[in-house]
Amino acid sequence: xxxxxxxxxxxxxxDAAAAGGADDQAPSDALLRVRGLRVAYGAAxxxxxxxxxxxxxEVVALVGESGSGKSTTAHALIGLLPxxxxxxxGSAHLGTGQRSAALTGLLPDAWRRVRGVRVGLVxxxxxxxxxxxxxxxxxxxxxxxxxxxxxxxARERAVExxxxxxxxxxxxxxxQYPHQLSGGMRQRVLVGIAMACEPELVIADEPTSALxxxxxxxxxxxxxDLTGRAGTAVLLITHDLAVAADRADRVVVLKDGVVVEQGPxxxxxGAPEHPYTRELVATVPGRNNVPSAYAPGAGAxxxxxxxxxxxxxxxxxxxxxxxxxxxxDGTSSEATAAGAIALGTAAVEPSPALIEVRGLVKEFxxxxxxxxxxxxxxxxxxxxxxxxALVGESGSGKSTTARLVLGLDRPDAGxxxxxxxxxxxxxxxxxxxxxxxxxxxxxxxxxxxxxAVVEEPLWAHRVGTRAERRDRxxxxxxxxxxxxxxxxxxxxxxxxxxxxxVAIARALALDPELLVLDEPTSALxxSVQARxxxxxxxxxxxxxxxxxxxxxxxxxxxxxxxxxxxxxGGRLVETGPVARVFDHPAxxxxxxxxxxxxxxxxxxHPDRKDLT
Amino acid sequence: xxxxxxxRPAALVALAVVTxxxxxxxVPGLFTGQDxxxxxxxxxxxxxxxxxxxxxxxxGRDLFARTVHGTxxxxxxxxxxxxxxxxxxxxxxxxxxxxxxxxxxxxxxATDVLLAIPGLLLSLAVVTALGxxxxxxxxxxxxxxxxxFARVMRSQVLRVRHxxxxxAARLAGAGRGAVLLRHVLPNAAGPVLALxxxxxxxxxxxxxxxxxxxxxxxxxxxxxGSLVAEGRDYLAVAWWYSTLPGLVIALFVLAVGVLGRxxxxxxxxxx
Numbered sequence: 001x002x003x004x005x006x007x008x009x010x011x012x013x014x015d016a017a018a019a020g021g022a023d024d025q026a027p028s029d030a031l032l033r034v035r036g037l038r039v040a041y042g043a044a045x046x047x048x049x050x051x052x053x054x055x056x057x058e059v060v061a062l063v064g065e066s067g068s069g070k071s072t073t074a075h076a077l078i079g080l081l082p083x084x085x086x087x088x089x090g091s092a093h094l095g096t097g098q099r100s101a102a103l104t105g106l107l108p109d110a111w112r113r114v115r116g117v118r119v120g121l122v123x124x125x126x127x128x129x130x131x132x133x134x135x136x137x138x139x140x141x142x143x144x145x146x147x148x149x150x151x152x153x154a155r156e157r158a159v160e161x162x163x164x165x166x167x168x169x170x171x172x173x174x175x176q177y178p179h180q181l182s183g184g185m186r187q188r189v190l191v192g193i194a195m196a197c198e199p200e201l202v203i204a205d206e207p208t209s210a211l212x213x214x215x216x217x218x219x220x221x222x223x224x225d226l227t228g229r230a231g232t233a234v235l236l237i238t239h240d241l242a243v244a245a246d247r248a249d250r251v252v253v254l255k256d257g258v259v260v261e262q263g264p265x266x267x268x269x270g271a272p273e274h275p276y277t278r279e280l281v282a283t284v285p286g287r288n289n290v291p292s293a294y295a296p297g298a299g300a301x302x303x304x305x306x307x308x309x310x311x312x313x314x315x316x317x318x319x320x321x322x323x324x325x326x327x328x329d330g331t332s333s334e335a336t337a338a339g340a341i342a343l344g345t346a347a348v349e350p351s352p353a354l355i356e357v358r359g360l361v362k363e364f365x366x367x368x369x370x371x372x373x374x375x376x377x378x379x380x381x382x383x384x385x386x387x388x389a390l391v392g393e394s395g396s397g398k399s400t401t402a403r404l405v406l407g408l409d410r411p412d413a414g415x416x417x418x419x420x421x422x423x424x425x426x427x428x429x430x431x432x433x434x435x436x437x438x439x440x441x442x443x444x445x446x447x448x449x450x451x452a453v454v455e456e457p458l459w460a461h462r463v464g465t466r467a468e469r470r471d472r473x474x475x476x477x478x479x480x481x482x483x484x485x486x487x488x489x490x491x492x493x494x495x496x497x498x499x500x501x502v503a504i505a506r507a508l509a510l511d512p513e514l515l516v517l518d519e520p521t522s523a524l525x526x527s528v529q530a531r532x533x534x535x536x537x538x539x540x541x542x543x544x545x546x547x548x549x550x551x552x553x554x555x556x557x558x559x560x561x562x563x564x565x566x567x568x569g570g571r572l573v574e575t576g577p578v579a580r581v582f583d584h585p586a587x588x589x590x591x592x593x594x595x596x597x598x599x600x601x602x603x604x605h606p607d608r609k610d611l612t
Numbered sequence: 613x614x615x616x617x618x619x620r621p622a623a624l625v626a627l628a629v630v631t632x633x634x635x636x637x638x639v640p641g642l643f644t645g646q647d648x649x650x651x652x653x654x655x656x657x658x659x660x661x662x663x664x665x666x667x668x669x670x671x672g673r674d675l676f677a678r679t680v681h682g683t684x685x686x687x688x689x690x691x692x693x694x695x696x697x698x699x700x701x702x703x704x705x706x707x708x709x710x711x712x713x714x715x716x717x718x719x720x721x722a723t724d725v726l727l728a729i730p731g732l733l734l735s736l737a738v739v740t741a742l743g744x745x746x747x748x749x750x751x752x753x754x755x756x757x758x759x760x761f762a763r764v765m766r767s768q769v770l771r772v773r774h775x776x777x778x779x780a781a782r783l784a785g786a787g788r789g790a791v792l793l794r795h796v797l798p799n800a801a802g803p804v805l806a807l808x809x810x811x812x813x814x815x816x817x818x819x820x821x822x823x824x825x826x827x828x829x830x831x832x833x834x835x836x837g838s839l840v841a842e843g844r845d846y847l848a849v850a851w852w853y854s855t856l857p858g859l860v861i862a863l864f865v866l867a868v869g870v871l872g873r874x875x876x877x878x879x880x881x882x883x
Contacts, residue, residue: 406783408779408783427785430783430784430785431785434783434784435780435783437776437779437780439776442775442776442777443776443777443779443780444777444780445777445781445795445799446777446799447798447799456781456784456786457784457785459786460781460784460785460786460787460790461785503780506780506784509784510784510785
């Protein structure tokens with residue numbers, strides 16, 4: 001195997017990309033130089049000749065969707081490919097001048113002198129990347145000890161590192177076990193471990209995709225701060241273009257194991273040249289590219305008058321809902337005004353509420369004495385035909401609220417009314433309200449065919465004859481844009497987006513009035529997410545559906561919802577029309593959430609980089 | 613299944629053995645022309661040879677014929693025992709896992725009691741209460757394995773019960789019974805069926821053991837366990853009497869076990 005291949009021969013696409021990005025190619029001063037890197041699992045090549053440069057102190061984002069080979073590339077660069085994976089061609093060099101070392105074809109011993117010392121890795125999942133039975137201080141110290149620091153000194157240094165990554169009371173934290181730390185703190189510890197030996201390059205593999213948006217922001221700020229101070233270069237692997245836009249100097253776009261475009265972040269994401277990059281950028285639900293609260297495209301078919309009606313009604317009803325909540329109350333009346341202004345002087349005819357939630361409380365028993373108030377005095381109203389979004393971070397009670405609204409759980413206090421009648425676990429409620437689950441990989445019975453999955457609600461409610469049901473299934477599949485050929489397939493043979501369409505078709509089978517969407521796109525790639533959101537918007541317009549949309553992703557909420565309720569610690573801290581809440585958040589928590597949305601670095605705010 | 617056979621030659625051999633022995637059970641006349649009941653007293657205790665593959669017994673009956681003709685009874689008894697254990701055990705496990713709460717507690721404590729008693733002892737107690745005969749032996753052996761099936765089924769149901777697709781089915785309006793039969797049972801059944809294949813070997817041994825102890829078929833009906841038992845008195849002069857039928861039992865148990873394990877692996881890699 002030649003380690004220094006001069007030709008990045010990787011098919012026409014890669015050649016084109018290399019040519020296109022020629023002006024961005026770093027000269028010999030690059031810290032990391034990757035040329036024509038090829039990686040295969042067994043006989044299947046998944047990375048087809050990747051060229052990549054990272055200059056000292058530079059942040060380069062490697063973006064792409066799942067299966068694009070971005071994680072494989074990163075793992076190849078640090079010699080941690082899973083079993084069966086191997087580098088089959090190309091070269092990778094780290095360092096300049098005499099410190100230069102090849103990163104391909106190294107023996108385990110040689111890897112140990114590179115890994116941790118010269119290249120640090122921040123892994124993806126803070127939940128599993130720390131050893132659960134070793135104290136975190138020991139784990140940080142371990143990174144130093146294996147590279148020659150005496151254990152006693154390493155322990156002292158570990159405490160300093162924990163302080164550097166922003167843990168409070170580092171001396172006590174060092175003696176704690178991973179399960180005693182939150183996800184964000186664990187990710188800070190992992191950043192600390194990656195930085196422990198002051199490497200020249202840190203590879204961060206989706207460092208924040210398992211974290212809440214505000215935590216994500218703090219961890220990325222920390223990484224930027226530490227690497228910025230030490231002059232460390234960062235190779236940031238992410239599927240989130242908004243994160244790349246905020247944090248990176250240069251962006252490399254990967255598709256199916258081929259670099260399709262690379263260049264300065266502002267150029268690539270601002271004026272993408274390659275059609276795939278353009279598609280990716282267009283599908284990002286952002287706060288900048290979607291001015292209206294409604295989805296583009298299909299949304300245009302809906303008259304503004306129809307949309308205007310729900311807005312006013314929701315706000316008015318909400319204001320009456322929680323009289324003891326100062327913030328909500330004040331916000332709401334203000335919102336009414338804002339809503340009215342935003343919608344112009346169109347006749348605001350209050351449309352009847354489909355769902356009315358009043359004073360909802362749900363507690364869970366934690367231990368003998370302790371109880372957790374997952375939902376605390378939540379009240380809101382969803383007018384018929386509108387889309388109401390509940391946003392909040394994990395643990396804010398949004399999914400519990402959704403379950404209460406569906407009648408899946410019984411509230412400890414308060415009522416949920418569907419069209420004026422309290423909801424229960426009865427079949428009548430079932431027919432009128434349906435849920436689309438978060439994870440389409442687990443919500444479909446693996447033994448059922450697509451047709452059987454979609455038919456199930458019809459079968460359960462004894463709708464029609466067998467032949468009629470078959471026709472209805474075909475019709476439903478067509479509505480969610482699934483080919484009729486898929487009807488006989490099983491879920492394992494479908495992609496994530498296709499599965500979620502099947503789940504939506506199942507939810508629509510009984511013609512429900514309310515669709516509860518519990519993070520329906522969070523398990524999907526961004527371009528798939530865009531298509532599913534578009535489908536949801538079109539279905540709502542065509543069928544007059546009402547949506548209760550649960551999400552932690554504010555960018556998505558802005559795109560699909562008319563009204564939004566912000567949950568924090570089980571309490572509804574703010575409600576109002578999406579445009580008003582996003583542009584003029586009244587509650588500090590809402591403001592924090594919105595500020596944490598990645599993708600805020602725009603020409604108007606070029607300083608929002610947090611890196612320099 | 614076919615994939616398992618292609619990748620595992622041992623499973624292929626095991627399948628051949630099981631098929632041959634099942635064929636003995638179905639059409640014994642095809643494999644031996646000799647009479648399993650009436651013997652030729654002059655030919656008693658002949659060593660294995662061309663005329664008598666397994667030799668003859670103390671009444672001059674061909675042992676190979678008796679083994680082949682005894683297969684049907686033994687295998688049927690084993691299948692019946694597995695059937696009892698599978699149906700009763702799965703039922704208990706399904707109810708316990710799905711209903712939970714006090715039902716679960718009651719059923720599981722009962723199976724704990726069953727598990728606390730050694731299997732063969734339990735079978736002996738049951739067969740003593742029921743009376744003698746192959747069917748009763750089969751039921752007794754089945755009862756002794758109910759607890760194992762109940763445990764495995766319950767653990768599978770607990771895994772499946774909280775799956776999102778089960779909740780989705782409830783939301784679609786399916787009743788508890790429909791959810792249980794359409795979603796929970798099929799998704800929980802794989803490991804239980806694989807267990808049945810593995811247990812089949814143990815059950816054949818237990819049935820043979822009980823008939824060895826004299827609870828099974830009445831003489832002169834041939835049956836695997838009683839063949840071994842009869843030969844015990846002649847071990848010093850006719851080693852083949854107990855040994856060769858015993859080897860057939862061992863071979864069958866082994867083959868069934870290999871097949872069962874191959875199936876278990878198959879269901880595991882499924883998910």
